[in-house]
């Protein structure tokens with residue numbers, strides 16, 4: 001991976017259509033703008049709006065009917081295909097979430113996946129061979145990777161053994177979690193201070209302090225961590241409960257950090273679209289809308305399948321009124337997000353840069369994720385011909401990853417192997433040094 005290419009118009013593979021835009025609008029650096037919904041030349045894209053203005057609305061008409069129908073049918077298919085079949089669906093209870101191994105996967109399905117994406121457990125020696133004499137950095141998705149997929153997104157808890165494993169990984173290597181959830185929410189679930197966090201699909205990152213980052217990127221602020229993370233409600237809860245982990249998180253640090261939020265200009269419309277989506281889905285039983293600060297999730301996992309068309313159509317219709325936003329597909333979820341060229345892949349590059357690892361050849365970034373949004377990160381690693389993308393899936397999928405792991409249990413096993421390998425390497429190194437001295 002070369003230095004961060006801030007002028008590239010990298011296009012997410014999960015977009016249904018996309019067009020690079022050259023002009024700055026909404027006050028966002030032009031290199032971050034990539035996708036729009038209408039254009040005079042193409043029915044799939046929009047004429048760039050002048051700087052600081054929202055793109056025009058409602059100009060999709062002429063070709064619109066047919067295009068929207070076609071696109072919508074594509075969406076419906078994608079909605080149907082958006083989560084691998086599972087033999088058992090975990091109910092969203094704490095107990096079950098803590099016992100992820102009770103999912104029975106079809107071994108044969110996983111076996112087929114490993115033809116193209118060999119098991120990272122079986123290929124562990126090959127992977128660490130590449131890590132020898134290199135600096136390893138670990139990037140982890142949250143849902144479906146560190147926690148099993150459950151019906152209720154509020155109950156997607158991480159098991160204690162997984163938490164301890166991630167903690168030990170973070171003690172050995174720079175480690176970050178890159179999630180579609182808001183940064184605060186993913187921190188509340190993970191509860192580890194040893195890591196870096198990127199929320200809202202990488203649109204809200206706290207990374208290590210690096211002096212020149214704010215010169216390279218707009219919306220990049222150097223600060224102390226308690227300044228940017230502490231908010232009144234957390235402070236109140238912390239004081240009332242004297243909750244140790246909150247205290248740790250907010251008071252132990254005071255380190256200098258880099259905060260990067262490339263989509264701050266979208267906050268008002270994200271808020272508005274969130275309220276609108278809550279309103280227009282409230283009569284659909286099982287629908288759930290989450291506000292993740294720079295993006296919104298519309299869940300349909302618990303909606304009867306014959307209502308998926310309705311929910312998809314309503315989201316689709318609403319987005320016509322918000323041309324600054326687009327929607328992508330996750331696992332039984334529609335993700336509404338700003339039209340900017342920023343994604344989990346860019347977040348990996350940003351973190352590598354702020355960790356001062358981007359310009360070195362002796363770095364092995366490992367990214368583990370299960371979702372379509374993780375493909376952006378796999379793609380970055382694949383294209384830079386460096387690093388190792390690991391797809392978490394029990395069934396066959398097309399992916400830019402190189403290896404696979406079947407489920408969060410196997411993720412934990414892989415991470416534990418990595419920690420043990422690092423400890424062994426350090427012991428060997430230490431022993432060699434002693435021998436030299438003797």
Ligand SMILES: O=P(O)(O)OC[C@H]1O[C@H](O[C@H]2O[C@H](CO)[C@@H](O)[C@H](O)[C@H]2O)[C@H](O)[C@@H](O)[C@@H]1O
Nearest residue numbers: 142143149150151153156179180297301331333
């Ligand atoms: O990037 P991630 O950390 O993987 O987050 C992606 C989405 O994860 C959550 O939804 C998914 O997990 C839920 C809990 O297992 C499940 O109920 C849902 O069907 C999945 O789509 C989260 O709620 C979303 O907001 C994230 O965007």
